[in-house]
Amino acid sequence: xxNKEIVLLKKALDRQKRARAQAERILEEKSKExxxxxxxxxxxxxxxxxxxxxxxxxxxxxxxxxxxxYVVMDLQFNIIKMNPSAKDFLGYDCEKETVNLSTLxxxxxxxxxxxxxxxxxxxGVLKNYQAMIVLKDRVEKYVQINSSxxxxxxxxxxxxxxxxxxxxHETEIKHLLADQKKELDIIVENSPLGIVLxxxxxxxxxxxxxxxxxxxxxxxxxxxxxxxxxxxxxxEKSKExIKQMDAGELDQxxxxxxxxxxxxxxxxxxxxxxxFKNVQGKLEYQVAMIEDISNERELELEKEDLLxxxxxxxxxxxxxAHIVSHDLKSPLRSISALATWLYEDYKDVLDENxxxxxxxxxxxxxxxxxxxxxxxxxxTVSSDAVENTMVDVNMVIKEITDIIYIPDxxxxxxxxxxxVIFADKTKVHQVFQNFMSxxxxxxxxxxxxxxxxxxxxxxxxxxxxxxxxxxxxxxYHEKIFKIFQSIGNKAGSTGIGLSIVKKxxxxxxxxxxxxxxxxxxxxxxxxxxx
Amino acid sequence: xxxxFVEDDNIETMKxxxxxxxxxTKHNITEAKNGEEALDFLKSDSDLPDIILLDLNMPRxxxxxxxxxxxxxxxxKYLPTIILTTSxxxxxxxxxxxxxxxxxxxxxxxxxxxxxxxxxxxxxWEANELVKA
Numbered sequence: 241x242x243n244k245e246i247v248l249l250k251k252a253l254d255r256q257k258r259a260r261a262q263a264e265r266i267l268e269e270k271s272k273e274x275x276x277x278x279x280x281x282x283x284x285x286x287x288x289x290x291x292x293x294x295x296x297x298x299x300x301x302x303x304x305x306x307x308x309x310y311v312v313m314d315l316q317f318n319i320i321k322m323n324p325s326a327k328d329f330l331g332y333d334c335e336k337e338t339v340n341l342s343t344l345x346x347x348x349x350x351x352x353x354x355x356x357x358x359x360x361x362x363x364g365v366l367k368n369y370q371a372m373i374v375l376k377d378r379v380e381k382y383v384q385i386n387s388s389x390x391x392x393x394x395x396x397x398x399x400x401x402x403x404x405x406x407x408x409h410e411t412e413i414k415h416l417l418a419d420q421k422k423e424l425d426i427i428v429e430n431s432p433l434g435i436v437l438x439x440x441x442x443x444x445x446x447x448x449x450x451x452x453x454x455x456x457x458x459x460x461x462x463x464x465x466x467x468x469x470x471x472x473x474x475x476e477k478s479k480e481x482i483k484q485m486d487a488g489e490l491d492q493x494x495x496x497x498x499x500x501x502x503x504x505x506x507x508x509x510x511x512x513x514x515x516f517k518n519v520q521g522k523l524e525y526q527v528a529m530i531e532d533i534s535n536e537r538e539l540e541l542e543k544e545d546l547l548x549x550x551x552x553x554x555x556x557x558x559x560x561a562h563i564v565s566h567d568l569k570s571p572l573r574s575i576s577a578l579a580t581w582l583y584e585d586y587k588d589v590l591d592e593n594x595x596x597x598x599x600x601x602x603x604x605x606x607x608x609x610x611x612x613x614x615x616x617x618x619x620t621v622s623s624d625a626v627e628n629t630m631v632d633v634n635m636v637i638k639e640i641t642d643i644i645y646i647p648d649x650x651x652x653x654x655x656x657x658x659x660v661i662f663a664d665k666t667k668v669h670q671v672f673q674n675f676m677s678x679x680x681x682x683x684x685x686x687x688x689x690x691x692x693x694x695x696x697x698x699x700x701x702x703x704x705x706x707x708x709x710x711x712x713x714x715x716y717h718e719k720i721f722k723i724f725q726s727i728g729n730k731a732g733s734t735g736i737g738l739s740i741v742k743k744x745x746x747x748x749x750x751x752x753x754x755x756x757x758x759x760x761x762x763x764x765x766x767x768x769x770x
Numbered sequence: 771x772x773x774x775f776v777e778d779d780n781i782e783t784m785k786x787x788x789x790x791x792x793x794x795t796k797h798n799i800t801e802a803k804n805g806e807e808a809l810d811f812l813k814s815d816s817d818l819p820d821i822i823l824l825d826l827n828m829p830r831x832x833x834x835x836x837x838x839x840x841x842x843x844x845x846x847k848y849l850p851t852i853i854l855t856t857s858x859x860x861x862x863x864x865x866x867x868x869x870x871x872x873x874x875x876x877x878x879x880x881x882x883x884x885x886x887x888x889x890x891x892x893x894x895w896e897a898n899e900l901v902k903a
Contacts, residue, residue, distance in 0.1 A: 562859045566827050569856045573877055573884075574781040580881035581788070602880075609879045616858075 309404040312390070315397065317342040329406060331376030341402070346372035346380060360400065364389045370407065382411035434509075434530035441466050441482060441526070453509070453532055455502035466528060471498040471506070481513070486523060491515050496533065508537035561619035568612050576605050607643035615670075615740075626747070631665045633658035633672075633703075637692060640673045650680045650688030658694055661701055663768060667744045672705075674741045675764050679707035682762075700750060700767040711758035721752065741766070771895060773799045774819035776808045776836065777854070778828045785881065786823070789888045795896060805831030809839065812846055819849065820900045821872070823891075826855040826862060834865055841870045848901050852891060 309326035311319045311334075319326075319334040319341060332339040345353045349371035360366040366387040372380050387402035428435055434450030436443055446461045454461075454469060470478045474497040484490040492514045499507040509530045516525040579601050583590070590598070634654060641652050661668070672692075679690045691706040712720065721742040745752045750767035777783055783801055790797050800819065802808035805828060812818065822840075826833035833853065841847045850872035855862070863874055875891060878884050 562857065562862075563827075566856050569879075570779060570782075570827075573856065573879060574779070576879055577781060577785050577881040577884070606879060613858075 306403075309406075310401070311341065311404065312399055312401045313341055314399055316340065317400070320399065326404065329375075329381075329404065344373040344375070346374055348372065360387055360389065361397075364397075366402075370411075381406055382408045431529075432531075434528075434532070436461075436466060436528045436530065438466050438526045438528065439524070441486075444525075450530060453501075453507055453530060454499060460502075466526075469499040471500055474498055485513065485515050485526065488515075488517075488521070488523065499530070507532060508534045558619065561616055565612050565616040569609065572605050572609050572612070576602060579605070604643075610643075611673075613666075626664045626667070628662055628664055630660050631663050631668050632660045633668065633694075636665070636669050636672055637676075640669065640676055644673060644677050644680065646680050647683070647688065649686060650683055650690060652676065652680070652690045653692070655691050655693040658692065658703075659696070659701060661768060662770070663748060667747070668768075671741050671744055671766065672703075674738060675705040675766075678738075679705055679709060679762070679764075682709040683707055684710055697767075700769055702765060702767045704763050704765050706761065706763040708761040711760055712754065712756040712762050713758055714756075717754055717756070771795075771797050771821065771892070771900070772817060772819040773797055774802060774808060774811065774822045775799050776802045776805065776822065776828070776833070777825040778803050779825070782825070782877075785884060786888065789885045790892070792885070793889065793892060795892075797892070804828045805833065805836030805839075808836060812840075818846070820902070821895050822849055822851040823854050824851055826853060826857050826866075834862070834869065837866065837869050837871065850895070850900075 306323050307325060309329040310323045311326050312321040313319050317340050319332070319339040322330070322332075322334050322339075327333050330339070330344070342353065342357070353369075353371060356366055356369045356371075366385070369385045369387065370382065371385075372382050374380055384405045384407045385402050386405075387400055389397040390399040390401055392398050428447045429449070431447060431449055434453045435447040436450055437445040443461045443464050443466060446458060451458055451461070456464070467475065467478060467482065474495075478495065478497060481490065481493050481495060485493070492512070494510060494512045496508070496510045499509050501507055510533050511531075512529045514527045515523055516527065518524045579598050583595065583598050587595070634657065637652070637654060637658065646652060676690060676692075680688065683690075685708050687708075689706075689708050691704075693704045693706070695702045695704075721738050742752055745766050745768065749769040752764070752766040754762055754764045756762040775783065775786055777786070787799065790799060800811060800816075802811055808822075808824075809831075824833045824837065833855070837851060840849065840851065847870070851870075852873035852875060853866050853871055854875050854877060856877045857863075858876065866874055873891065875887055878887065
């Protein structure tokens with residue numbers, strides 16, 4: 241081998257040595273790294289194990305300290321584990337006895353419970369199961385249970401866990417409220433008034449009566465506004481009131497108006513509307529109570545019609561009385577003028593007898609004129625004020641005996657001084673004149689007697705006019721006070737007289753009646769309230 | 771004075787004529803039996819009267835109907851119209867004053883009272899300044 245060759249070999253050997261050293265160094269480094277890593281891993285593992293233990297104990301703590309009863313059950317609902325709260329609440333302890341949650345369910349809830357369990361197995365979760373259970377001490381409790389299934393690593397259900405909440409108090413309140421609501425609903429639904437609750441005039445609630453009144457169903461009503469029912473002529477007024485209530489100017493109002501029913505017919509109703517405000521004073525609800533007044537309305541209209549008719553007929557009657565009195569008065573004026581002229585133009589040729597007769601004629605004309613005026617006044621008595629004054633009945637009798645025809649054989653006698661009464665003179669005059677005229681003309685006895693007398697009671701004056709005339713048969717005693725029922729056959733008997741008398745006596749809250757024996761005489765009695 | 775006397779009753783006319791004849795002043799009385807006759811006269815060429823004496827209850831056209839026509843006329847509405855009636859009906863009285871009248875005289879029962887009232891009316895209107903158509 242030459243030198244050159246040796247040098248080359250040495251160099252190659254050298255390179256190999258260096259490469260091995262480098263590899264050894266790398267290996268050393270790597271194994272150190274590996275050692276470090278495994279060390280770290282060991283450390284982490286220890287930490288993780290710690291962490292897991294901690295978490296588990298924490299969970300245990302949560303489980304034990306959970307406020308609501310919490311149970312873990314096998315799939316037959318035998319409790320495997322329960323927290324103190326559950327032991328407390330249920331009264332059972334699964335460590336001392338077998339407790340099956342499903343056996344605690346109240347019989348009323350069996351069906352519902354079966355359904356719920358099925359749903360739990362299907363879905364894996366059961367939320368808001370509510371039922372009554374019977375505790376160990378036989379106390380019944382309402383509970384709400386939220387439950388879920390527990391699975392193994394193969395997703396196979398192995399248990400169920402549940403959290404129980406005692407909702408007895410809540411449920412009782414709920415039931416109480418429901419009862420009260422039911423009672424209230426019964427009252428509202430059976431009210432004779434239609435009742436509507438509105439918010440911003442939109443109907444939110446209405447009762448059955450209102451449904452019947454307007455003919456819309458409850459669901460239809462819930463989409464409607466209260467002003468929907470107003471008829472066009474009431475709309476303005478109604479709107480104004482609603483506006484005032486919305487503005488807070490009005491807390492309540494009532495209005496009588498027409499409601500338009502679904503079928504277009506009209507309902508007359510009176511509505512009472514009340515505003516309910518919240519604590520801030522803002523309008524929250526309006527309650528309207530609607531009373532059907534169709535019947536009253538109809539009666540009222542009927543009454544109005546009748547009154548108008550009556551008024552019309554009264555007016556007509558008065559008009560008639562005025563015309564008749566004019567027609568009677570005009571000829572009297574003519575007779576009076578003619579008698580006056582007879583005297584004026586012929587007084588030179590008239591003897592004393594003629595003058596007397598003319599003046600008698602004037603007197604009779606005057607008496608008749610007064611009577612006409614009196615009758616006119618009576619016929620308008622409903623419109624005229626009754627002119628009550630102190631009337632001396634003795635004077636009235638005197639005036640009457642002056643104007644009526646009294647046959648020579650008849651004597652009119654006042655038995656005792658008659659009273660002064662407070663009444664309308666014309667009417668008192670009319671009453672007595674009627675009785676006295678009747679009395680004097682129906683006497684056929686040789687000596688006719690008409691006795692006028694009175695008695696005083698606490699409340700009334702009772703007058704009597706007694707005659708010894710022909711008498712009135714019993715069957716006519718009622719009839720003669722009815723208008724146009726004349727029983728006399730004397731000429732000039734109109735049959736109006738006693739009916740007018742009856743009307744006047746009615747006006748003074750008095751009565752009129754008679755006693756009579758045919759052939760012996762008649763006594764008329766009448767009373768006038770003091 | 772020129773007087774238009776609207777009255778359907780003969781004796782009433784006699785009463786007025788007799789009363790007026792006793793007065794010292796001369797008066798010219800035109801008689802009309804009812805409202806229609808009176809209107810015919812007023813629409814004719816004759817001079818308009820100074821006053822009108824008007825009865826209310828008349829056949830065909832009543833006093834109030836006549837009065838309403840009168841008061842609706844631009845010229846005739848100035849004619850003083852005095853009602854002479856037996857009607858004590860307050861409704862009549864109010865209606866007349868509403869339409870427009872210069873007086874409302876009730877015919878009294880006695881002729882002497884009538885004369886007294888008519889004399890007073892005439893004296894009053896004689897003392898008045900009249901429109902003189």
